[in-house]
Amino acid sequence: MSDPETMRDWSVERLHQDHGQALRVAQMHYDSETDHQRLLVFENPTFGRILTLDGVVQVTEADNFIYHEMLTHVPILAHGAAKRVLIVGGGDGGMAREVLKHDSIEQVTMVEIDAGVVDFSKKYLAAISDGAFDDLRLDLVINDGAVFMKQNADVYDVIIIDSTDPVGPGEVLFTDHFYGHAKARLAEGGILVTQNGVPFLQGDELTGTMRAFKTLFSDYSCYLASIPTYAGGPMAFGWGSDSNARHVDLTTLEARFKAAGISTDYYTPEVHRGAFALPPFVARLIP
Template sequence: MNDYQETLYDGYGQRFRMDTLLHEVRTGHQHLVIFENARMGRVMALDGVIQTTEADEFIYHEMLAHVPIIAHGNAQRVLIIGGGDGGILREVRRHHTVESITLVGIDRTVVDICKEFLPNHSCGAFDDPRLNLLIDDGMNFVTHTTETFDVIISDFTDPVGAGEGLLSENFYQACRRCLSDGGILVTQNGTPFMQLNDVQTTASRMDGLFCDWHFYTAAVPTYIGGSMTFAWGSTDGSYRKQSLDVLRQRFAGSGIVTRYYNPEIHIGAFALPQYVLQAVNKPSND
């Protein structure tokens, strides 16, 4: 029995007991490992960084998918950048208002291996007729596409290796360009206690591009360092201020049964710790 030591941070980290190594491969883009852990179920790591576990993936995927789609209220065209494990796709496809889903992933091997070894992440979502699966660099796609989307969900890895270009200023500009009028962009943004510089970088990228930008959080045990931060950018400032009654009505109308997300969590997730607000120069009552 071996241990898997995560290498995301220098001098601080976590280790998982690797009860069974299920798959290991060096793809054309990254080093991928999937193993079994007694507490967290199947675990996937890329380039030394834990990406997802069967035990708590629902928290991350529900919050990235349902917060923007419920807030929007009529999202018909959704773009997912990254998300090759299929978890975001699984949640997005549960919304009957969504007519088309485009998923752009840089590494087909990740998609294929996750379908085989992490089937509960996608639950057959890759067979959805609304899906257009593209193997392409996310930055390249948003730079050159002529399509527009109501919601863009960026589920990229940490900004090293294959995910490096997805914190760039050009990336946010390109996403803004292919958002529909009244569109919403959300992105994974790391744990602010350990990655506050990344949160500040994203804030500087979004400021001036979106009339409304902010962050929201969820505590995902797998992502060491505290609450996970998600960036929010919208061309309509009213979406983030939806009332609890409206969110409850939309959530009930969707018929979706969740394990983490609910309208109360939705509203509360936008309440940020003071150190994060100060880092991005936001008032607490924004």
């Protein structure tokens, strides 16, 4: 793979200073630059269609279910009575797809900074949104997530920060000010969950978010899931709430999951509970 001729057919991600990954490009479907970033959609024999932004893998057809199920069903079923959900990011529609599986959800607001991501996702990654953009409960807002969070006065039961890594347009979504504005948008008993990278390679990212959550919430932590194309070990999802929802018992989760009647490929109530069991190297990153 070190041969330059061979590497022409590979997409090489260099998100981390000392680690990278390469994915074979069997067919290029889309290659364009928007006002904010460069978007590629290509076909890989194992992972299906893959979206990269500035060379960094964002989503794949094959393994996106893990990420999307864990950032949606965990807070929604832990809450138990969520009606209104806010998604910041998520332009591919996968997060909305999973949230909208819950008939109990009455309204979903999705704030995406880049209209181009939504437009081409509908065309080139339609399997990921799976009709979510046509659901009447979805309100799509094209705006900077940080600006929306600061100016909007609505409140939500669950807020999901489906951000890119803290570089470029996604950087502002990892600041103390942003998290403070997000908490102000939570209804009583509300839950905020965030994408916080791979702790083994991005420990500072998790620590920074947890330090902010410590000042904002009475209960804060993270939970884990392993997603093949987010290389470097399990991914961390930040959790902040002033409720006791993180500690909901297995029997209650099982009853809520059964009542929801949803189909999943990764999430189960047992996985939900186990995801909060942190290995020491992750627990030490939480102040």
